[in-house]
Amino acid sequence: MGRYWNEEIECMPREQMVKLQSERLVAQVKHVWDNVPYYRKLMEEKGVTPEDIKGIEDLHKLPFLTKADLRDAYPYGLLAKPLADCVRIQSTSGTTGKRVVAFYTQKDLDIWEDCCARAIVAAGGTNEDVCQVCYGYGLFTGGPGLNGGSHKVGCLTLPMSSGNTERQIQFMMDLGSTILCCTPSYAAYIGESLHKMGYGPDDIKLKAGIFGAEPWTEEMRHEIERLLGIKAYDIYGLTETSGPGVSFECEEQTGMHINEDHFIAEIIDPDTGEVLPEGSKGELVFTSITKEAFPLLRYRTRDICILTREKCSCGRTLVKMTKPMGRSDDMLIIKGVNVFPSQIESVLLKMSNASPNYQIVVDRVNNTDTFEIQVELTDEMFSDTIKSVEAVEKKIGEDIHSMLGIRAKIRLVEPNSIPRSEGKAQRVIDRRKLV
Amino acid sequence: MSVKQISIFMENRPGRISAVTRLLGDNGIDIRAMSLADTTDFGILRVVVNDADKCMSVLSNAGFSARATKVVAAALEDKPGGLASVMETLYENNIGVEYMYSFITREDGKAYVMLRVDDNDFTSSVLIEKGFKLLEESDLN
Numbered sequence: 001m002g003r004y005w006n007e008e009i010e011c012m013p014r015e016q017m018v019k020l021q022s023e024r025l026v027a028q029v030k031h032v033w034d035n036v037p038y039y040r041k042l043m044e045e046k047g048v049t050p051e052d053i054k055g056i057e058d059l060h061k062l063p064f065l066t067k068a069d070l071r072d073a074y075p076y077g078l079l080a081k082p083l084a085d086c087v088r089i090q091s092t093s094g095t096t097g098k099r100v101v102a103f104y105t106q107k108d109l110d111i112w113e114d115c116c117a118r119a120i121v122a123a124g125g126t127n128e129d130v131c132q133v134c135y136g137y138g139l140f141t142g143g144p145g146l147n148g149g150s151h152k153v154g155c156l157t158l159p160m161s162s163g164n165t166e167r168q169i170q171f172m173m174d175l176g177s178t179i180l181c182c183t184p185s186y187a188a189y190i191g192e193s194l195h196k197m198g199y200g201p202d203d204i205k206l207k208a209g210i211f212g213a214e215p216w217t218e219e220m221r222h223e224i225e226r227l228l229g230i231k232a233y234d235i236y237g238l239t240e241t242s243g244p245g246v247s248f249e250c251e252e253q254t255g256m257h258i259n260e261d262h263f264i265a266e267i268i269d270p271d272t273g274e275v276l277p278e279g280s281k282g283e284l285v286f287t288s289i290t291k292e293a294f295p296l297l298r299y300r301t302r303d304i305c306i307l308t309r310e311k312c313s314c315g316r317t318l319v320k321m322t323k324p325m326g327r328s329d330d331m332l333i334i335k336g337v338n339v340f341p342s343q344i345e346s347v348l349l350k351m352s353n354a355s356p357n358y359q360i361v362v363d364r365v366n367n368t369d370t371f372e373i374q375v376e377l378t379d380e381m382f383s384d385t386i387k388s389v390e391a392v393e394k395k396i397g398e399d400i401h402s403m404l405g406i407r408a409k410i411r412l413v414e415p416n417s418i419p420r421s422e423g424k425a426q427r428v429i430d431r432r433k434l435v
Numbered sequence: 436m437s438v439k440q441i442s443i444f445m446e447n448r449p450g451r452i453s454a455v456t457r458l459l460g461d462n463g464i465d466i467r468a469m470s471l472a473d474t475t476d477f478g479i480l481r482v483v484v485n486d487a488d489k490c491m492s493v494l495s496n497a498g499f500s501a502r503a504t505k506v507v508a509a510a511l512e513d514k515p516g517g518l519a520s521v522m523e524t525l526y527e528n529n530i531g532v533e534y535m536y537s538f539i540t541r542e543d544g545k546a547y548v549m550l551r552v553d554d555n556d557f558t559s560s561v562l563i564e565k566g567f568k569l570l571e572e573s574d575l576n
Binding site: 377378379382383384385386389390411412413414415416417 | 440442444445446451472474476477479481498499500502504533534551
């Protein structure tokens with residue numbers, strides 16, 4: 001097995017890639033126009049028809065899709081294939097409790113897994129490798145995506161899912177895992193646990209890790225590489241377009257190659273929606289040009305990054321994106337989970353008629369995210385006994401957990417104690433310094 | 436028979452008790468009794484004062500979370516066993532105490548215990564029956 005999973009595509013000359021993308025885009029727009037009334041209406045409102053789209057140079061004429069559209073169209077409004085043709089659903093948390101569901105045909109799954117296979121091969125994976133996947137399995141795309149990619153490459157796949165770290169390390173040692181796939185914070189945790197158990201990199205066979213689903217820094221990369229004695233590769237994706245594998249890092253570790261035969265990437269000004277020239281920092285927008293069941297056109301990811309086409313020493317011609325440098329909305333990624341302040345608000349509204357002021361404080365301690373929500377006590381939430389106040393804390397904590405799937409430390413604070421600037425409270429304090 | 440107690444929510448951070456007691460002092464409010472219940476993150480300061488209504492308005496104008504509740508204030512002899520006899524009376528009548536705190540006065544050599552119970556009227560009646568003197572709001576002025 002060579003350095004590439006699909007050399008023809010991954011190293012395709014630019015002109016040829018543009019031609020391929022154009023053909024696929026034209027066909028995809030027609031497919032969506034014919035099968036997704038929701039998007040057809042958006043196109044009609046903009047006065048665009050499939051005839052106007054002759055190649056990727058016309059992409060900017062198409063309307064955007066946003067997370068709000070996914071919510072409005074939930075669950076079937078953006079589906080482009082009969083349910084009988086779909087074989088899988090994956091899902092992610094959405095705003096105000098409504099989830100985003102994405103549908104896959106068998107072909108969609110094959111392409112998604114193929115994208116993950118490219119990432120594994122770029123990280124040095126072959127059919128000789130033992131690939132330990134400890135992303136969560138289930139509705140979350142992390143586990144199923146890398147699992148499928150690992151099968152394609154022919155790695156011996158260990159579908160561990162997340163958690164039970166001692167068992168992870170036991171299997172890693174007993175079965176000689178060589179590639180680890182999980183969130184970077186879990187990788188760091190496994191590394192620390194390994195050392196706490198009295199072992200080090202020489203006691204395991206790991207050589208590479210493919211880490212994604214949450215923001216991480218170069219410092220964290222070096223720390224993970226040191227703890228586990230591996231090379232750590234970044235991977236990027238989102239449920240709306242498929243899952244992990246939309247882009248992946250090569251051995252150069254200077255950005256992630258986007259699988260452009262399946263996704264067209266654009267960078268736009270998040271305020272005006274205008275397409276920005278190459279090399280500009282802006283919001284990343286993806287158009288899925290091969291997806292059958294859930295083909296999103298011009299989907300605004302809200303991730304801020306830069307695309308570069310400089311020649312990569314790995315030989316791939318696929319455009320590279322930087323790690324996301326921020327968000328153009330207020331979404332936070334905490335412990336790998338998407339969190340919107342509006343979700344916190346909806347939980348707090350249930351506790352009190354007037355929405356209490358609150359502040360989310362996120363930090364990273366020992367490579368693990370900490371998540372605290374400070375809530376200004378309202379009169380309705382207060383009585384004279386400790387236990388009733390603690391019951392309020394506990395109830396908020398449980399509601400947050402059931403909405404987000406992760407726990408937050410709830411801290412009740414005095415009224416008017418959360419600083420306000422120009423009358424508006426600052427909702428989020430993120431001390432993680434991820435960019 | 437009961438007196439008004441005011442509970443004030445306070446975060447566990449330096450200067451909070453200082454701020455609230457200074458506020459009450461500057462507004463001429465005399466604290467007759469107080470207790471502080473604390474947890475890791477917050478505390479509840481409970482006070483019985485000479486003018487509960489004024490105290491509430493001062494606190495809420497200053498932005499504190501405060502709540503008035505009624506507690507039973509029983510007088511007892513300031514000598515060994517004085518408190519025990521009150522507690523025995525409550526126990527015999529199956530009255531549970533949520534929390535309590537006490538204070539001593541200089542004038543009459545009495546001790547007072549503030550009792551937070553479910554049923555103030557019933558508690559008052561059994562204590563009076565046993566011969567305990569209870570304080571009323573007017574006793575605090």
